Amino acid sequence: xxxxxxxxxxxxxxxxxxxxxDTLSIKGESYPENAAAFYGPLIARVQAYLDGxxxxxxxxxxxxxxxxxxxxxxxxxxxxxxxxxxxxxxxxRLNWYHDEDDDTILEFGQELQDDFGALxxxxxxxxxx
Numbered sequence: 001x002x003x004x005x006x007x008x009x010x011x012x013x014x015x016x017x018x019x020x021x022d023t024l025s026i027k028g029e030s031y032p033e034n035a036a037a038f039y040g041p042l043i044a045r046v047q048a049y050l051d052g053x054x055x056x057x058x059x060x061x062x063x064x065x066x067x068x069x070x071x072x073x074x075x076x077x078x079x080x081x082x083x084x085x086x087x088x089x090x091x092x093r094l095n096w097y098h099d100e101d102d103d104t105i106l107e108f109g110q111e112l113q114d115d116f117g118a119l120x121x122x123x124x125x126x127x128x129x
């Protein structure tokens with residue numbers, strides 16, 4: 001599957017999905033005008049990539065400084081697809097990067113860890129200095 005790269009914009013994150021390397025990365029801020037229109041095709045590509053996989057080792061790097069409520073719903077769909085892939089036998093490592101002083105992003109990561117228990121969750125506080 002061809003890699004998928006979308007440069008960050010003022011309202012949407014950088015997307016760097018290197019399917020051939022089993023690495024998916026999202027970083028930046030996410031408050032696009034239409035989160036479903038932005039994330040829907042990305043989630044479809046990820047689901048197509050995950051279909052039929054049962055022994056892959058996938059790394060997902062997420063470093064979001066801010067995301068709005070409509071992005072949250074789409075991110076949950078993204079993590080749900082990854083969790084299902086992990087249940088199917090894939091190893092899915094989620095690296096969750098956040099500013100060490102940002103309790104909101106930290107708590108969202110903890111919620112992901114609770115809701116999607118098949119993911120190999122790793123919290124990475126980043127110093128704001």
